[in-house]
Amino acid sequence: MNADRLLTLYDRVADAPDAVARLRRLVLDLAVRGKLVEQDPNDEPASELLKRIAAEKARLVKAGALKAERKPKEPSAPLELFDLPIGWAWTNLQSICLSISDGDHQPPPKSENGVPFLVISDVRTKTINYDAARKVPQEYFDGLDPIRKPQSRDLLYTLVGSFGIPVPIRSDEPFCIQRHIGILRPTKQVDVEVLAIFLESEFAFRQAEAAATGIAQKTVPLAGLRAMALPLPPVAEQRRIVAKVDELMTLLDRLEAARSSREATRDRLTAATLARLTAPEMDAEALADHARFALDALPALTTRADQIKPLRQSILNLAVRGKLMPQDPTDEPASELLKRIDAERMRLLMARLVPRQKAPSTDSEREFAPLPIGWNSVALGDVINFVTSGSRGWAEYYSDSGPYFIRAQNIRFGRLLLDDLAHVEPPSNSEGSRTQVARGDLLIVITGAGVTNPAVLEKDIGEAYVSQHVGLVRPTDPAISEWLLLCLLADCGARRELVERAYGAGRPGLNLDNIRSLTIPLPPLAEQHRIVAKVEALMALCDRLEAALTDADTARARLLDALIHEALEPEAEQEVAA
Template identity: 60%
Template sequence: MTQLSFSAGRLLALYEKVAEAPDAVSRLRRFVLDLGVRGKLVEQDPADEPAVELLKRIAAEKVRLAKAGEIMKPKPLEPVEEPLFVVPMGWIWTRLGNIAAYIQRGKSPKYTAADGAPVISQKCVQWAGLDLTVAKQVTLDSLAKYEPIRFLRENDLLWNSTGTGTIGRVIRLFEPPDKLVCDSHVTVVRCLGVDPEYVRTWLRTDHVYGVIEERAAGSTNQVELTSQMANNQPVPLPPLAEQRRIVAKVEELMALLARLEAARDQREATRDRLTAASLARLTAMKARAEQEKGKAGLPAGSEPHDDAFPARFALDALPALTARPDQIGQLRQTILNLAVRGKLVKQDPTDEPASELLKRVAAEKARLLKAKMVLRQKAPSSDPDYAIATLPSGWKGIALGDLLNFVTSGSRGWSEYYADSGPFFIRAQNIRFGQLLLDNLAHVQPPSNSEGSRTQVAKGDVLIVITGAGVTNPAILEREIGEAYVSQHVGLARPTDPKISWWLLLCLMADHGGRFELVERAYGAGRPGLNLDNIRSLTIPLPPLAEQHRIVAKVDALMALCDRLEAALTIADTTRARLLEALLHEALAPVSTAEREAAE
């Protein structure tokens, strides 16, 4: 009985339904392979010689080759008692060793730096084909000792046998150079009497490659594909003529998927460029408005800009500018940059200017110093290279240290004070970008001297990772948590006025608010890290206090909107993935007689 073939048109129709699924093309590639080795990709022809007859001829040829001394005497292999799935009529389950004249891992060669011959390692076996540019050299003397059967031939399959991320890759060899060999990390499969490309198709399916890759990725020890495992690998074998039809159809559909993938990549690249350009345009809106005021003879910042802008931005721009969850991060940074440049909320000319806030902060710092409640800190000095060119009316560019009572970091050598209970200990791993994780804090029993009290945190403190992988990550201690201290990898910046803490956090998160300078300081040279002067001297913009509060509230609202949008996009991706799986499952279901007759 024939099976309906799976045409390019059917694949294209399926792709149109699931094109937006995150891994649509890669999943469809695996689907095509699966259809092929199940006999669901091309029609079966009752006139084809059954695979069992093909196996008989292969067995007879192996006996002849063994008598001629061209191959080793074949060892009998156990029949496949529990096949993975039911195969069509005329097919048979067999083992790879039954349809191969030679299966063997390469030797461990004697390498040389020059005047040798290339040897294939697992790095040379790429899905795109053989890459000899990364091949090592084997000495010509050792190569002369190789048995002739080990030299690679046209149509040999090279099957990676080791290495997480490389094990299971399989390629077909075309026009190999003379006396080319593999090392011990690659298995050679030399097919006999069957289409080697069909065998490669089977070895690329999830039934084989997926299982090997999963086992390698999930193991703490190195997983190896031994020659014995390769010999005993079950294979669903169609008649030879059908093998060739399957290979041709797989190549046709894979070429179609390659074109679809290229078109999708181009669409995504165009969409990414459009998103980036749109976000850049949003950031530049106010600058153009100020330029227009200048042309009209009005002073910059002379009047509040239309508050309809943030509403349009929030309600209209956000969904239009993002189509994937990974784009939300770029959108969040745009919001932060708009915030610290005064482009997110309306300016109010009646607000007390930032210069008055600075005077109050300076007076309070002087009072604390006189009362010996804080120690005198090194005076900050802003870098003129990072001076802020233009600011809204009432704003001021300052050094971060102008707003702080002190900047310090945790003490070294506190590992001896770790405890099962007691005061909390905030470490770098507790600080994410803009977020302090309080659910996994360590405990310490700190020393009783002043060195302990120096690093104690308080509500409103701004914390910055100063060494390690998360360097420059900022967070704020937004509520009382009791007695707590910071580690040596965390910088502690205490604002003189706790009401400005949230504004400082925005500046440390926004590229235009000071983060760009902070990152450059951390990664400027050598091992990434910040010193306390890097923090004190950071150039930041300072708005009036009332405007700070309005900006922080607007940022909170827009970030919540981003959270909802990100969740919706993630749900959409999950839904598409489920639809893809459902459609693939449906496509693998048996075709009914009525459907077959209707199609014919």
């Protein structure tokens, strides 16, 4: 593997979601397998290196400078070894280290001055953050066993939680560590940098994962670390591997930075393009020009599925501002629609078919951009029969069959999920009928993680009720339900106001007056229907674009898989090419 080959791979898969991360892993895997640099038959074989290491350790044990070692335990899970290049040898971590230990198991005393005491968060980025570390007294540090005092050319290795992170020590600055970090002290005949490369590889991580114990928080025991199998190259090749990994990782750093800069520029251009479409001061002619530009530019700027979300919001904002479709001067104005709604609400109220509702307390400072001719600004409470929520204590009424029960989890942003509805046998009193839904009802999550999520019941599903976490809004005229949903979805409609009220203070949640008093724009009924139909068509287009981008990501990921397999298994090259 060389820089040209890596660039060729990158050019073919650059837009895969995790291309750089996976190519980093590829570099490490090639290094571990001896496929990153060429072997030199003149290099002293690793078997001779292992003999010298064993002799050195025996001498240190005899001199009392090193404790005698027990034979490391066999791995609990069978390990799949791969064929090594000529001159390499299999060994284990204990055989090439003078000691493998961890930090002191006793909580150290705190001090304003003294020696840095590192925890896992101080080394998680594969560098040592001395500045952020707390301090322990110098006398505590002086009393530690020498093998628990990290020193230059040691290797730290995280053992708990975020385990498997190797961090070479390149400084002589004194510090100590918590027990959740291991200290590996390789012999001077093993390059600590190549050891870090190998321990960062997928091959080493799988062994650590297999040895880890615990449920809530996994811990790699020192015994498992000592038994870890490692391929050992000749000393000269170790240096060549370190140099090549440094070269390729630097190249990947540059590629990643260039990609991040490119994506940030795309995001800024996309945001600016969409922002111009929803600028409140824009006239019809300017809007048409910007819309044409957006249609031409967005396909080139939109390369990720996550970029479709702001496009959808822009469509909704244009819709509720009356800028998605031209107005028809022959449409009956919204004021006439409001008169009919008022008359129908009064009739239902006089007949005691709907409850008397509290008058909506609208925000007097809430104003829309200038509305088109024929539109009105109204409170949601002015166009609905009532807003209510489900009752508490319905858990006892759950059953395996019977009427449906709509819960917050069934309501997503603009969608009602009907394939996972619970069933209930409701109480016979009026409390049950109060929360029964009907076709055309709006449903809004009023508590919990999905608070403010709206949906509309588009079809008759039979007898069904809502839970206490769902607000039920019944429009006086079901013909405006889809329009009201657009308003609850669009930031320029009522969504921004809804979110501000839900998250205004304390625990997120909505009360019924928060919903009743929302300010919404109301177009003529005929125009509502035209806008809703256009939005549905554009959202279907967004769905197809999102699916195409997702498929493209999948295809690039598969290509990356094939290229990585080809790099690791050159004999499969012809099969991949076919």
